[in-house]
Amino acid sequence: MIFDIIIDHLPYLFGGLWVAIQLLVALLAVGFVLGIALALAEVYGPRPLRWFGMAFERVFRGIPEIVLLLLFFYGLGDFYPIEPFPAAVLALGLRSTAYQSQIFRGVIQAVPRGQMQAARAIGMSRAQAVQNIVLPQALRQAIGPWTNEFSSELKATSLAYVIGVVELTRQGRYIISSTQGNILVVFAVIALMYFVVNWLGNRALYGLERRYAIPGYGETR
Template structure:
């Protein structure tokens, strides 16, 4: 009986999964763009900018994701109108930016200082050297650590149900309410769906990491 119910409800679970993936793409994109800027400012910026970036990173890494979701949806929306999906993207995206900034910061610091010196000696200014020499190498070296952020934020999307985002976890709760139970089976299917997406994403990132690996640097294929 439950399996027939699950089969009939599968389109709703698939829709919930697409919402979760959409949320993941949006928050990771925000985190990547902002995290990269934060990392550049932390490594190459004036000390006042470094201080601001460090404070941002410490604050958003130190607050639990679910508290950020509640803060943005029930607090910020008192002043700025936004839906639950947008609030989730901002809350989780800014948190992701804090974590990604440290991934990129480590990658920037791993690029030998001599490359910056050589670029400046060739007539490049600091911004040109960062853009054309440092960032391309740092992004390649960030792919490995970034897989952990992908997995972490995929799982964090399940928390968005607390502010009303109808993603995979909330769809599962609807099915459980309608069928009066079957918690183990329904959430077992949900866990499997998260696992498949996580493994598929990691596999793609591992392939990308090996393809773009820099000569002379250890990568996953060497392990």
């Protein structure tokens, strides 16, 4: 029975899901840290940094994920050996950086300029004003649009199988090969697992958004 096969292979599917979640957390962390830095450089940096940020965004948003994965794994592999997992983190993490920097740039620019001027008027440096006044408000407002990035990157982790990352999709291919069929049911189970993780993640982020909503900025979910 097909359901017996699925139950027997559930440990492998959950193992692949765990790898996918690890990859998701790693690439979102890369995108979060570098995305904030890039957004600050574009908003407050000198012209060369702004140009660099714009060029970075356009390059990494304009190249398909699979091409980036192949480029970082096989391209970098010609000069320095790199394992599939860190190659996927770099490729997808830098792509996430480009998208997250847009999110953070938008919410930073949405903070009224008068607040920066008021902070400077009471003796704060620009760096202090950004750290203590601008970023706390901007990051709260970024939670809503960041849910879309979470969902997008969760789905992008499935592409890492092309360079050998043994995540959920590749585990599904292994099961199909070993059982010589059952494609529809196996991938239906995989789709359900992705859906559940995405739903739980979005629910958590919506709750976080409500908790840290800034009074006066309108209603949240």
